Amino acid sequence: MPEPMPEKLFDALIAHAGLVLTPAQRASILNASRHLTAATERLRPQDQVALEPATVFRP
C-alpha cells in the first residue's frame, strides 16, 4: 500500500476545499489518503493518449 499523500499537498487541497480539520480528523483523513494514492497510481499512465473519457457529450 502506498504512503499517504505528501502533507503539504494534503493541507493545500483541504484548504482549497474550504475545510478546517481538527488534528484527529486530519490524521484520520491523511492516513486514508493512501487509498487515493493507490487508485491514482493505478490509472496512470493511460496507454492510449487519445482515449476519450466516458463523459463525452453527445448532442
Next chain:
Amino acid sequence: MTELPLGLAATARLIAARQISPVELAESALTRAAALNPVLHAFIRLTPELAREQARAAEARQMQGALKGPLDGIPIGHKDIYETAGIPTTGHSRILENHVPDRDATVVRAWAEAGTVTIGKTATHEFAWGGPSFDLPWPPARNPWDPSRFTGGSSTGAGASVAAGIVLGATGSDTGGSIRGPAGLCGLAGIKPTYGLCSRTGVLPLAHSLDTTGPIAWTVEDCALLLRAMAGHDPADPSSADRPAPDLLGGLEGGVKGLRIGIIRHFHEQDITTSPAVRAGVDHLADVLRQEGAVVSEVTLPPLADFHAAGWLILMSEAHAVHEPWLRARFNEYGEILRERLALAALVTAADYLQAQRRRRWLCQQVKAAMADLDLLVTAAQATEAPPIDQVPKFASLEQPGLTIPFNLTGQPALTVCTGFGAGGMPVGAQIIGKPFEDAMVLRAGHAFERATNWRARRAM
C-alpha cells in the same frame, strides 16, 4: 406478531383472489414494524396514515374487481433518499433533518399509481454513502438474520425491512453496490437495473454518472414486478434512456437453456479474498444454471482493482461536487464517517477524475468485448458474510476492491440472488450480470436459479 405471507408475488395472488385484505395486510405490516423496529431500526419513519389511506383505496378496488395489477395493496418501504410529498426525506442526515419535499420522486409516484401501500421511509447510510453510523439522529439498521450484524449498505433499511418480512419490497439505490450489497448480506434478491432504465428524479444524488434506482425484495419474481412499475423514460431525468421499457415479465419463466454464461472467477478467487461460503455460492449458482441448460465457461476481465480505482475516484469526485456547499458550511453536522469520506473526496483532482473516466471507457470496451459470445456473467456479490455492525471500518469500501462497482461503471444490469448460508448461519449472495438493457434476461436467469433451489424457504425471523 402477525406474519406476512411469503413474498410479493404470492401475496398478490391472494389479493387478486380476495383471500387477503389490503387493509389487514397494511395493519399486519404496521404491527410487525412496531414490534421489530426497536431492534432492527429498519425504518426511520413509519407512515401509518398514508398506509391506511392507500390500503383502504386498494381494498375498495379489490372489492370492485378493479385492482390495478399485482402491486395493488402491497406494503412497501421507500429509502429515505426518495422524496415523498409532505413526508420528511432526510437522507438519514442531520443536514436534511427538516426537509419536507413538495413532490414525490418519479419512482415513488409510479409505485403509488400501481397501488403500493407505503409503510414508511427506510434507513440508509447517510446520503447513501456514510455508514454504518452511530452518531446520526437515527441509529443504523441491523441485519434480521442476526441483529448484531451489518446489513450491508447503503440501502440498509430496505434490506432489513424486507428480510424481516415487514414489507414485501422496497426501493433502493445503487451507486457502487448499495442494492446488491444489502440484498446479499440480508439473503434477498436485489437488482441494479441498467443505468438509465429507471428515473432518478426526486432521489437525493450521490454520484450522478453511477447512481441507479432499483428494487429489493424476497424473490427475483418480486423484483421483476417492482422493476416493471419503475422502469421507463422520464423526461425530467437527463440520464433516463429514451426508449421503450423492456418486457421484464414476459420471459421470466423461460429458463436458461442455451444461454451462454461466463464466470468471472478471478474476481472472487484471485483479485480479492472471499469466504469459502461466498465462493461455494458462486459455484452453486453456476452448477444450477448449467443443470438448467446454460452453457457455462470462464471469462477473464481486467483486474478488479482497475474497476475499483476508476469507480471510487469517480464516485468520490461526483459526491464531493454534490456536497461541496454543505461540506464548507456545515462540516460538523455530518456524521463522522461521511464527513471524513467527503473530506477525502475533496482531495481528488480534476485530472484524477478524468483519468478515471478515460479508464472507465476502456473498461466498458473490455467488458463488451469479453461478452461478445456470452449472454450473462456471474461472480460473487460481496466478499464475506455480514460482519459485526460495530466492526465495519470507516473507509471500508476503499480497503479492498468491491465486487459490485464494476457494473456501476459499465452501466450493466446486475442482480444479486441468495446462494446459501455461511458462517453463523448468515446468507451469502452472487451476482448475475447482463448486457445493457437486457435486464429481463438477468431476471430470467435469477428466477430459474430460485425455482431450482430451496433457499427462498428459509426466513430470517
